[in-house]
Amino acid sequence: MKITMLGYTKSGKTCYMLGMYSFMSVGLHGFTVSATDLDVDLDLTDKWDALVCGEGEERWPTGNDANIYTYSFDFNYAAKPIMGFDWIDYRGGALRDKTSQADVQDLLKYVKESACLFLCISGEFLTKEIVDAAGNVDYGARQRIATQLKIQPMTNIITDIQKQLNPTNAKPFPIAIVVTKYDQCMKRGKDAVVRDVKQLFEPLFQPNSGWLTMICPVSLGKDLADNPTSGEINPINVHLPVAFAVYAKLRENALNTKAYYNQVSRELDTDKARNWFVKLLNSEKIANKEAKLKEVEGQFQVIQSKMERLTEELQKVPLFLGNTEVKADVSV
Ligand SMILES: Nc1nc2c(ncn2[C@@H]2O[C@H](COP(=O)(O)OP(=O)(O)OP(=O)(O)O)[C@@H](O)[C@H]2O)c(=O)[nH]1
Ligand SMILES: [Mg+2]
Incomplete structure (x- = not known):
């Protein structure tokens, strides 16, 4: 950076x-x-x-x-x-x-x-x-x-x-x-x-x-x-x-990771909504996506825990998003 x-x-x-x-x-x-x-x-x-x-x-x-x-x-x-x-x-x-x-x-x-x-x-x-x-x-x-x-x-x-x-x-x-x-x-x-x-x-x-x-x-x-x-x-x-x-x-990374998680999660929902036969054919693909989701979730948590350590220090000075005063936190 x-x-x-x-x-x-x-x-x-x-x-x-x-x-x-x-x-x-x-x-x-x-x-x-x-x-x-x-x-x-x-x-x-x-x-x-x-x-x-x-x-x-x-x-x-x-x-x-x-x-x-x-x-x-x-x-x-x-x-x-x-x-x-x-x-x-x-x-x-x-x-x-x-x-x-x-x-x-x-x-x-x-x-x-x-x-x-x-x-x-x-x-x-x-x-x-x-x-x-x-x-x-x-x-x-x-x-x-x-x-x-x-x-x-x-x-x-x-x-x-x-x-x-x-x-x-x-x-x-x-x-x-x-x-x-x-x-x-x-x-x-x-x-x-x-x-x-x-x-x-x-x-x-x-x-x-x-x-x-x-x-x-x-x-x-x-x-x-x-x-x-x-x-x-x-x-x-x-x-x-x-x-x-x-x-x-880190917040930007967390946002990108969350967007990616949501995208994989939507794809998985679509795959799972198919009939039993298509699902059977796609079973490996579905398992891969489930594993991917777990992995991305883990990455997201690591980023959040890094952010958490910084937020406490950042409470000491004013922070604004546009015209609104905000608090540094881990939500994205
Ligand atoms: N009172 C006070 N004076 C400071 C402080 N920091 C810097 N100064 C003074 O400000 C002067 C300029 O600081 P620099 O860091 O050299 O400024 P600069 O922005 O790097 O300047 P350029 O290299 O010319 O662009 C220093 O020589 C000090 O006299 C401070 O915390 N308090
Ligand atoms: Mg200088």
Whole structure:
């Protein structure tokens, strides 16, 4: 599975990936993330060590150059891989550059192959209110903040995906809106930030939009807002967007498995409704289909049990199907 994180330069993409990897290489509740290449593990661990132990501006990674770097990871439970995922790290400036640039084209191609999109928006621009508790919108503030966060190029890409895949609420496309540097706006409280984020990405939250959207605040440490050069690194929520992407992919697999089960089951019903002589002739075919049904049912249960382990974690952050807030569960 491919995941793309869209976000402008300095929005915190590289730091998020480093934080997610280092936190999840130790793991949470039995879930871990591992790099499939040991050199990648070394590279990411070195960068993370610099962040944790370093002081001053140098602790932070340098902004990306015009190359696209691909990282391959496994998402595991009890040290057994549940699913592999590929991640790209690129310069956020590519989001606003001309499509004739090589890396811009590669980025757009990668987006189209991705099973889940992460939209990276920095909490440093979410300190002023857009929507109040009564639902009144300050459109001027919304416009200013949308410009700072470069929402438009992200919305354009979402529109492209809509055209290409035409997601529906029955078969939705998963998007995680990752509010990075949440330490910088956390004083406002989660509800206020979630209200504003919904206003910034309004098309995702319309009835029957076909988008399954998670809004997830993340931070590398709550002290960083006041003290970016030496504040303690202590990541918050960095595992949740990846857990969501894996959950959504499992859900899609479960849906496909269920559809296949129903199809075989219908065929079997038809076979069994024939007269005794035809049934006798088809007895081997019927037995095969019965065995197939059992096998598919087993596969379905395995997928559901993997989903079940993830759902508990996912209750911590809001999830929407179109305009409706939903709970992650194992039903499909
Ligand atoms: N307060 C705070 N600052 C952060 C956090 N994460 C990143 N930053 C700051 O944001 C800067 C940019 O982060 P990067 O991860 O390099 O941003 P990027 O999106 O990869 O940028 P490009 O590579 O240019 O596209 C860092 O140098 C830090 O100063 C965080 O959790 N909290
Ligand atoms: Mg970067």
